[in-house]
Amino acid sequence: MKKKPPGPVATARTPEKVERVREAVVRSPTRSARRRAVELGMSEWTVRRILDKDLGFHSYKVMIVQTLNEGDYQQRLAFAEQMLEIIEEHEDAIIMSDEARFHVNGSVNKQNFRYWAAQNPHEVHERPLHGPKVTVWCAIGKVGVIGLYFFLRKMGLLRL
16 A cells, blocks of 8 residues: 655645746736746746636737727728629629738737736737838739739838
């Protein structure tokens, strides 16, 4: 018969470590668990267990939105109606396209940006609608590939 050794079970989640993680999250709730583990000198899994089991924190994704003005809703509706008319007239000439927008001022699309908290903070990050950026557009259809087109704000159209 094997008996457990006497005394408390060794754990990586001590009250001191839980308090260190709690203070670190309060200081910077947007830092990832991986970077927080490096900062605190703990394993990533210990930090994740403390965040989840001891502190009850969860990772919430920050929504990046742009401010809509009152006229924007009517403009969107007019555009949708215009596109429906065009599609009905030219059903056989449908072209699929995509675009990517790159911000010149250093803003980054934060797909993996998370916020650690006990409850969803409904964090919203607003950014200016008309910041400096470059849009790259390309399309494909029955006629072949169309593009790449580079649209520079206030500088016109460039084609490569």
